[in-house]
Amino acid sequence: MKERLQKLIAQAGIASRRAAEQLILDGEVSVNGSVVTELGTKADPETDHIKVRGKLINTLLKGRENVYLLLNKPKGYLSSAADPEGRKLVTDLVNGFGKLHPVGRLDFNTEGLIVLTNDGAFTNSVATSKRIPKVYQVKVKGLPTPVAIRKLARGIVLEDGYKTAPAEIKPLKPTDKNGWYEVTLYEGHNQQIRKMFDSIRHSVVKLKRVRIGEVTDEHLPVGKYRKLTEKEIHSLSTTSVRPKPGARPSGKGPARP
Numbered sequence: 076m077k078e079r080l081q082k083l084i085a086q087a088g089i090a091s092r093r094a095a096e097q098l099i100l101d102g103e104v105s106v107n108g109s110v111v112t113e114l115g116t117k118a119d120p121e122t123d124h125i126k127v128r129g130k131l132i133n134t135l136l137k138g139r140e141n142v143y144l145l146l147n148k149p150k151g152y153l154s155s156a157a158d159p160e161g162r163k164l165v166t167d168l169v170n171g172f173g174k175l176h177p178v179g180r181l182d183f184n185t186e187g188l189i190v191l192t193n194d195g196a197f198t199n200s201v202a203t204s205k206r207i208p209k210v211y212q213v214k215v216k217g218l219p220t221p222v223a224i225r226k227l228a229r230g231i232v233l234e235d236g237y238k239t240a241p242a243e244i245k246p247l248k249p250t251d252k253n254g255w256y257e258v259t260l261y262e263g264h265n266q267q268i269r270k271m272f273d274s275i276r277h278s279v280v281k282l283k284r285v286r287i288g289e290v291t292d293e294h295l296p297v298g299k300y301r302k303l304t305e306k307e308i309h310s311l312s313t314t315s316v317r318p319k320p321g322a323r324p325s326g327k328g329p330a331r332p
């Protein structure tokens with residue numbers, strides 16, 4: 076059966092559907108020897124030879140099992156499947172599952188939970204969703220005033236011009252010199268939490284993601300991983316789907332620190 080090329084590339088675990096579209100536009104995909112650059116093009120992996128960057132992907136689509144892992148990412152690892160600078164990758168911490176890629180991003184110096192998978196369609200759906208809450212524990216320098224925290228919770232304009240959506244910020248038990256908070260985001264912007272606290276002059280000392288939607292695991296050691304349960308996979312998949320017309324959304328918006 077013929078399907079869109081970007082869907083097939085995602086199913087092969089090569090890239091998310093969005094990244095697959097860019098591969099097509101860049102002329103990196105061919106069908107039966109002819110380069111394809113039109114996004115609506117379809118192919119049948121049973122009868123057509125599909126190549127990405129010169130490599131045949133048909134075998135990747137045969138009998139392929141989707142893998143979904145939850146990793147407790149350490150600091151000092153890049154949330155990517157490749158890096159031209161040769162830095163350590165989150166995929167280096169997982170072996171025996173074939174080629175995987177992270178769902179969304181965690182900053183290089185941020186710890187915590189991140190999902191790794193070979194399911195490109197799942198990745199695209201979850202990473203771009205504005206309905207899945209991401210929850211972080213944040214330690215900052217000094218003790219911000221309640222007024223400053225309410226300002227962040229309402230939404231602010233960052234130095235780069237990005238306007239943050241309202242966030243949920245719950246004070247945790249502070250130390251004499253440091254504030255601790257639980258921050259919940261529904262949106263995604265590069266290093267958002269760090270930039271938010273920088274804007275009130277209380278820089279982040281430690282940042283850890285502790286929950287993605289309903290997925291959490293306080294007993295998972297740093298640097299270790301486990302398979303997501305069917306219930307967890309289902310919860311992320313269904314939460315990321317847009318509501319039907321007329322339905323009331325349950326979230327505010329995708330998130331990363």
